[in-house]
Amino acid sequence: MSVTAHPTPAGTEAYEPVFTGPTLEQLGEIIARYPTKQAALLPALWMVQRARGWISDRNMAEVAEVLGLTPAYVKGVVTFYTMYHQHPVGKHFVQVCTTSPCNICGAEAVTKAFLETTGAKELGATSPDGKRTVIEVECLGACGFATPVLVDDDFIESVTPDKVPELVRKYK
Amino acid sequence: MGFPHKPHARETVVLSKYFGDADARTYKGWVKRGGYEMLAQALTMEPAKLIDVVKESGLRGRGGAGFPTGLKWSFMPKEKKKPHYLCVNADESEPGTFKDREIMRWTPHALLEGSAIAAHAIQAEVVYIYIRGEFTEPWTFMDRALAEASAAKVFGPIKIYLHRGAGAYICGEETALMNSIEGKRGNPRIKPPFPAAAGVFGMPTTINNVETLAAVPHILKQGAAWYKGMSLSSPKSTGTKLFSVCGHVQKAGNYEVTMGFPLKDLLYELCGGMRPGRTLKACIPGGSSVPILNREETESCLLDYEGVVEKGSMLGSGGVIVFDDSTDMVYQIMRLARFYAHESCAQCTQCREGTAWTTKILERILAGQGKMADLDLLLDLSENMTGKTICVLSDSCAAPVVSGIKRFKNEFEDYIAGRRRPVIMA
Ligand SMILES: Cc1cc2nc3c(=O)[nH]c(=O)nc-3n(C[C@H](O)[C@H](O)[C@H](O)COP(=O)(O)O)c2cc1C
Ligand code: SF4
Numbered sequence: 369m370s371v372t373a374h375p376t377p378a379g380t381e382a383y384e385p386v387f388t389g390p391t392l393e394q395l396g397e398i399i400a401r402y403p404t405k406q407a408a409l410l411p412a413l414w415m416v417q418r419a420r421g422w423i424s425d426r427n428m429a430e431v432a433e434v435l436g437l438t439p440a441y442v443k444g445v446v447t448f449y450t451m452y453h454q455h456p457v458g459k460h461f462v463q464v465c466t467t468s469p470c471n472i473c474g475a476e477a478v479t480k481a482f483l484e485t486t487g488a489k490e491l492g493a494t495s496p497d498g499k500r501t502v503i504e505v506e507c508l509g510a511c512g513f514a515t516p517v518l519v520d521d522d523f524i525e526s527v528t529p530d531k532v533p534e535l536v537r538k539y540k
Numbered sequence: 541m542g543f544p545h546k547p548h549a550r551e552t553v554v555l556s557k558y559f560g561d562a563d564a565r566t567y568k569g570w571v572k573r574g575g576y577e578m579l580a581q582a583l584t585m586e587p588a589k590l591i592d593v594v595k596e597s598g599l600r601g602r603g604g605a606g607f608p609t610g611l612k613w614s615f616m617p618k619e620k621k622k623p624h625y626l627c628v629n630a631d632e633s634e635p636g637t638f639k640d641r642e643i644m645r646w647t648p649h650a651l652l653e654g655s656a657i658a659a660h661a662i663q664a665e666v667v668y669i670y671i672r673g674e675f676t677e678p679w680t681f682m683d684r685a686l687a688e689a690s691a692a693k694v695f696g697p698i699k700i701y702l703h704r705g706a707g708a709y710i711c712g713e714e715t716a717l718m719n720s721i722e723g724k725r726g727n728p729r730i731k732p733p734f735p736a737a738a739g740v741f742g743m744p745t746t747i748n749n750v751e752t753l754a755a756v757p758h759i760l761k762q763g764a765a766w767y768k769g770m771s772l773s774s775p776k777s778t779g780t781k782l783f784s785v786c787g788h789v790q791k792a793g794n795y796e797v798t799m800g801f802p803l804k805d806l807l808y809e810l811c812g813g814m815r816p817g818r819t820l821k822a823c824i825p826g827g828s829s830v831p832i833l834n835r836e837e838t839e840s841c842l843l844d845y846e847g848v849v850e851k852g853s854m855l856g857s858g859g860v861i862v863f864d865d866s867t868d869m870v871y872q873i874m875r876l877a878r879f880y881a882h883e884s885c886a887q888c889t890q891c892r893e894g895t896a897w898t899t900k901i902l903e904r905i906l907a908g909q910g911k912m913a914d915l916d917l918l919l920d921l922s923e924n925m926t927g928k929t930i931c932v933l934s935d936s937c938a939a940p941v942v943s944g945i946k947r948f949k950n951e952f953e954d955y956i957a958g959r960r961r962p963v964i965m966a
C-alpha cells in the first residue's frame with residue numbers, strides 16, 4: 369500500500385494541511401504504538417475531525433499521503449464508521465439514542481423535542497442558523513439512563529423532553 | 541452495587557464496590573484500596589501458573605459467549621516465536637448493556653490491572669484497549685488512569701494503549717475489532733484461523749471483555765476457590781456478574797449478584813419492580829441478541845449460563861431489558877431488527893439482505909399492510925439467517941424475531957387482521 373496520493377485533488381484553492389508542527393508530531397507518537405502505519409488511520413481521522421469539524425476528500429488525501437495509503441482506501445474506511453462526518457455539520461452535533469430500551473422509555477419524544485426546539489427540519493438536517501444538527505443513533509451503551517444524548521463530546525444522561533430547551537440553550 | 545442506586549443487601553459486591561466513589565478513580569486512591577498489589581505479584585509468577593489459577597476459578601467470558609477465560613488464555617503459544625497481543629473489548633454496544641462503561645468510569649485501574657495481569661499470562665507485550673467512539677467520559681477516565689499508572693511504572697515491560705472506535709456495533713465482534721485496530725473497515729474475519737494463532741497484525745492474540753479482565757485481580761487476591769464458591773445454581777457458572785437492567789423497571793441500573801441468582805428477585809426486589817399499575821410482559825435477559833422470554837419464563841429463570849438456556853434464551857452480556865404490559869412487542873421487535881439492519885457489515889448475503897428484509901416486513905405489518913403469510917416468511921428468513929454467516933450478527937437479528945413470533949404471535953396477528961391501528965406510515 370505504498371502508493372503516493374495526489375496531494376491536492378479536486379479544487380484549486382490552496383489547501384491548508386492538518387498535519388503540521390505539533391499535530392504531525394502527535395501523529396508520529398501514535399504511529400509508534402503500532403507495528404504498521406496503517407493502524408494509525410482511525411486516530412488520524414479523529415484528529416482531522418477535531419481540527420476541521422468534518423473530513424473532506426482533500427483531508428482524506430492528506431491522511432492517505434501521511435500514512436502511505438491511497439485516498440480511495442481511506443475513503444473506504446471513513447464511510448464504514450458512522451461517527452466520521454463526510455459533510456459539514458452544525459456547530460453542535462446532537463445524537464439521541466432511540467434503540468428499543470430507550471425507545472420504550474420515551475426516546476422518540478426526546479428526538480422530537482430536539483427537532484422542534486432547534487428548528488432542524490428532519491433528522492440529519494441542520495437548523496437554519498447552522499448551529500445544531502440532530503440525528504438518531506443506535507444504542508449509546510447507557511440504556512439504564514434513558515434517554516442518553518451525546519452533544520459534541522458531552523455525554524448527557526436521562527434526558528426527557530422537558531429538559532431539551534435548556535440543553536439547546538446551553539449549546540448555543 | 542445497584543449503581544446509580546444504593547447497593548442492595550442481596551447484591552454480592554466485588555467489581556462494583558467502588559462505583560460512585562470518585563477517589564477510587566485516582567492512582568493514589570486505587571493503591572490505598574489495595575490496587576496493583578496483585579499485578580506486582582503476578583509479574584513475578586510463571587504465566588502458566590496464572591493461567592491455572594484463572595482456569596481453576598471457573599471464570600467465563602463476560603462479553604457474551606461465556607467462553608472459559610483460562611482455557612482461552614491457554615490457546616496462546618507457550619513458546620513465544622512472534623509478538624503476542626492482548627485486545628480488550630470495550631466496544632460495549634449491545635442494546636441493553638452498560639456495565640463496562642461503569643467499570644471504566646469508576647474503576648479504570650481495575651481494568652488496567654486486570655489487563656496487565658492477563659498480558660503477562662499470555663506473554664503479550666502490548667495491550668490495545670478498544671473503546672467505542674461514543675464513550676467520551678469512560679475514555680477520559682481511562683486515559684487519565686493510564687497516564688498516572690504508567691508514570692508510576694506499575695506495568696513492568698507491558699505497554700498499554702487506548703484505541704478509539706468510530707461508531708460501528710460490529711467492531712465488538714472480536715475479529716472486526718482487530719481489523720479496526722489495524723486501520724481497516726470493521727469486517728469480521730472468517731475463522732479459522734482463530735485469534736490465538738493469527739489475530740491482530742496476524743500475530744497470536746487474546747481478546748477479552750472489560751468485565752472479564754476486571755475480575756482477574758480479585759481472583760488472584762482471594763483465590764480461585766473463593767471465586768468458584770460463588771455459585772448459587774450450576775457449578776459451571778461461577779463468580780459474580782454485573783447485570784445492567786433497563787426498560788420498564790422502577791430502578792434501572794447495574795446490579796452485581798452471584799451467578800445463579802433468581803431473575804425474578806433481581807427485577808422485583810433489587811430493581812423495585814414494575815411501574816405502578818403495570819405488570820411484566822417480557823424480558824430479554826442477555827442483551828438484544830438473545831431470545832425474548834415471556835413472563836412465566838422470566839419469573840422462573842435463574843441467572844447463570846445454564847439457567848437462562850434452560851428457559852430458551854442466553855445469558856449473553858447480562859443486559860436485562862424489561863418490557864411491561866404497555867409494550868407494543870411488534871414495534872419493539874422491529875426496532876431491534878432495524879438496529880441489526882443498520883449495523884450489518886454487509887459482507888454476507890444472508891445477513892445484509894435478511895436484516896433489511898426482516899425490518900421491511902415488520903414495518904409493513906406495523907403499517908397495517910401485513911399478510912398472515914408474512915409470519916411464515918419472517919420465520920423462513922430467520923432460519924436462513926441462522927448459523928450460515930461469518931459472524932453471529934445475522935443470528936442475533938433472527939433471535940428476537942423468532943422468539944417474539946413464538947411468544948407474542950397474537951400481537952402480530954392483531955396488526956395483520958386490522959384489530960390494531962397501524963402505528964407507522966407505509
Ligand atoms: C456482533 C457482535 C458484537 C459483539 N460486541 C461485543 C462487545 O461490544 N463487547 C464485548 O466484550 N464482546 C462483544 N462481542 C463478543 C466478542 O466477539 C468476544 O467474544 C468477546 O469480546 C470475548 O471476550 P470474553 O471471552 O472475555 O467474553 C460481540 C460479538 C458479536 C458477534
Ligand atoms: S453476519 Fe452480518 S455482520 Fe457478520 S460478517 Fe456477515 S454481514 Fe457482517
Ligand code: FES
Pocket residue numbers: 465466467468469470471506507508509510511512516635636637
Ligand atoms: S438503547 Fe439507548 S443507550 Fe442503549
